[in-house]
Amino acid sequence: MKNLNKISFLISLMLLGGVFSCDLDEELQDTLTKEQGEAFLTGSADINALLQSSYEGLRGPFQDQAQYWAATEHTTDEVMGPTRGGDWDDNGVWRVLHDHTWDADHSFLGDTFNNLLQVVFSTTNILTFEPSASQAAEALFLRAFVMFSVADGWDQVPFREPGENLLNPPQVLSGAAAVDKVIGDVEMILSDLPDGPTYHGNKDAGRVLLMKAYLNKGAFANRQSPTFDAGDMNEVIKHADDIIGKYSISDNVYDNFAPNNDVISTENIFTNENRGGVSSGNIRSRWFCTLHYNQNPSGWNGFTTIADFYDKFDPADKRLSDSYEGQTDVSGIKMGMLHGQQFDQDGNELEDRKGNKLSFTKEVKLIETGNNLEVTGIRVIKYPIDYESGDNVDNDMVLYRYSDVLLMKAEAILRGGAATGGDTPLSLVNSIRAKRGVDQLESIDLNSLLDERGFELYWEGHRRQDLVRFGKFLDSYNEKPASGPERLLFAIPSTALAVNPNLEQNPGYVSGTE
Numbered sequence: 001m002k003n004l005n006k007i008s009f010l011i012s013l014m015l016l017g018g019v020f021s022c023d024l025d026e027e028l029q030d031t032l033t034k035e036q037g038e039a040f041l042t043g044s045a046d047i048n049a050l051l052q053s054s055y056e057g058l059r060g061p062f063q064d065q066a067q068y069w070a071a072t073e074h075t076t077d078e079v080m081g082p083t084r085g086g087d088w089d090d091n092g093v094w095r096v097l098h099d100h101t102w103d104a105d106h107s108f109l110g111d112t113f114n115n116l117l118q119v120v121f122s123t124t125n126i127l128t129f130e131p132s133a134s135q136a137a138e139a140l141f142l143r144a145f146v147m148f149s150v151a152d153g154w155d156q157v158p159f160r161e162p163g164e165n166l167l168n169p170p171q172v173l174s175g176a177a178a179v180d181k182v183i184g185d186v187e188m189i190l191s192d193l194p195d196g197p198t199y200h201g202n203k204d205a206g207r208v209l210l211m212k213a214y215l216n217k218g219a220f221a222n223r224q225s226p227t228f229d230a231g232d233m234n235e236v237i238k239h240a241d242d243i244i245g246k247y248s249i250s251d252n253v254y255d256n257f258a259p260n261n262d263v264i265s266t267e268n269i270f271t272n273e274n275r276g277g278v279s280s281g282n283i284r285s286r287w288f289c290t291l292h293y294n295q296n297p298s299g300w301n302g303f304t305t306i307a308d309f310y311d312k313f314d315p316a317d318k319r320l321s322d323s324y325e326g327q328t329d330v331s332g333i334k335m336g337m338l339h340g341q342q343f344d345q346d347g348n349e350l351e352d353r354k355g356n357k358l359s360f361t362k363e364v365k366l367i368e369t370g371n372n373l374e375v376t377g378i379r380v381i382k383y384p385i386d387y388e389s390g391d392n393v394d395n396d397m398v399l400y401r402y403s404d405v406l407l408m409k410a411e412a413i414l415r416g417g418a419a420t421g422g423d424t425p426l427s428l429v430n431s432i433r434a435k436r437g438v439d440q441l442e443s444i445d446l447n448s449l450l451d452e453r454g455f456e457l458y459w460e461g462h463r464r465q466d467l468v469r470f471g472k473f474l475d476s477y478n479e480k481p482a483s484g485p486e487r488l489l490f491a492i493p494s495t496a497l498a499v500n501p502n503l504e505q506n507p508g509y510v511s512g513t514e
Helices: 001-016 022-032 034-042 046-056 059-063 068-073 090-099 107-130 133-154 175-192 203-221 230-243 253-257 402-414 425-433 446-457 465-468 494-499
Strands: 156-159 171-174 267-274 335-338 379-381 397-399
Touching: 001 034, 001 465, 001 494, 046 107, 059 068, 059 107, 059 267, 059 397, 068 090, 068 107, 068 203, 068 397, 068 465, 090 107, 107 494, 133 156, 133 171, 133 175, 133 203, 133 465, 156 175, 171 175, 175 203, 203 230, 203 267, 203 397, 203 402, 203 465, 230 402, 253 397, 267 402, 397 402, 402 425, 402 446, 446 465
Parallel strands: none
Antiparallel strands: 156 171, 267 397, 335 379
């Protein structure tokens, strides 16, 4: 019976992801690692191997350009994926994210939902093998981190506790209940989490997750009209104060994303490890997805930011544009936002494939035609390029960093929390700006704080959540009209609805084509 329950769990896990096949062995290989499969069937496990497998399970949804990052960035004013003639059409999957017309059958959103939930289930499974307190804490933290991401995008989180009947469909936690579960689990295990390293669940990563949960709690309860309880804001501030002083703002913001960021960053709190030349996720997509074919490396000439976002920056801001040793001197490519004529490392002007000057323009449309379609749109480079590691690049994926902690504390004070430690919203924001080459602000309010979050955290996967919390997500901007309130959530994928009767389609959507 024990093995029967484990096989039932495997089948349930595959069905949750919308996987259907007559060949069970083939699908087990596609869904689970060897270690996970052996653990399910034998009842014994190398807990550290299962934990490592779960961490690596973050690579697909968080590092790939087409999954959670796309859901949190292409739906905002920070990223656009224009069709360029025959390139980047992909049956319109990028366009409908940008203009908020996705449906329940959007393949990338469906893959993201399924892959996130596979991590929820793999971490839950770890708890059935009598892990140590520290191992259990890491598993629960990782599960809470992913559950929070699912709740943020879809509101509904299919979920089982260890020991539940695996033949029954998972229960579903929604909205405030999902956030309460995240908060309860992380507060319970915080003291058992290790102090490091950054690429494992650790105490400060747990504190940042609690900050995000308390800060967004009112938005998850009512995304159209978020409220912010002073007690929740004080929890944000309390956990920030437990972190402040342990880290410092990096002198160069791009060091946090560099190939050796596990060594040189003074800000990173929680990352996903990539091992250069050995094993990594698709974090290299952060530069390949935007660089032109005639740059070094030869990119995929795709994603851009839009003028509405670019024009908010102070021209002196190093986060807008800066040279970077080991990249600009090798290829001519600067960090930040690439606008205007592009050069190689010797200062020679580059051209596109049609012989036009490779000069990136502010103007960009969702569907590009004409002679200049290769150069439209401002390109973005947040991760310095790893020229040494081949396809398995060494840049660790940045999930939480210190500047976000300071900005969240500033926001919590502005939303009614009690200031502590002599910090004010203005002093916290200016402590970051001082390292970014821009003048100190004389005042700060919620609107300007949202801008500061954009300047500091662009292309890091925070923008959708920020815009929802600040009531700006449905606004119109370049190539996007104002959208309806149903777009504050993604549609529950049709495949997930088909296998779990406890899921309900989110308001404003239908299963299948809209």
